[in-house]
Amino acid sequence: MRTYDKDLNKVVATVFRMLRRWRVPEHWSRQKNEKYSVHLMIALLVLFCLSDKSYRLFLRQLHSGPPVALRGYALPPRSTM
Numbered sequence: 001m002r003t004y005d006k007d008l009n010k011v012v013a014t015v016f017r018m019l020r021r022w023r024v025p026e027h028w029s030r031q032k033n034e035k036y037s038v039h040l041m042i043a044l045l046v047l048f049c050l051s052d053k054s055y056r057l058f059l060r061q062l063h064s065g066p067p068v069a070l071r072g073y074a075l076p077p078r079s080t081m
Contacts, residue, residue: 008047012069015043036076043070044081 026037051058
């Protein structure tokens with residue numbers, strides 16, 4: 001899946017690296033009991049902005065074939081995103 005001639009795996013890796021470098025916490029709650037990390041949600045927001053599609057089409061495409069860089073993460077269901 002390519003958008004704007006950008007490899008989405010490189011985009012996701014760059015977003016994760018940037019968030020770690022700037023020391024953005026993975027969880028904002030004190031108990032750290034959130035199911036999905038803040039880094040994952042920010043990466044999904046960046047992918048949505050790059051996709052230039054409607055929200056519904058983006059979610060369908062994301063769940064049908066996520067980028068390889070996100071394969072280690074559990075993607076949130078459509079209602080959570």
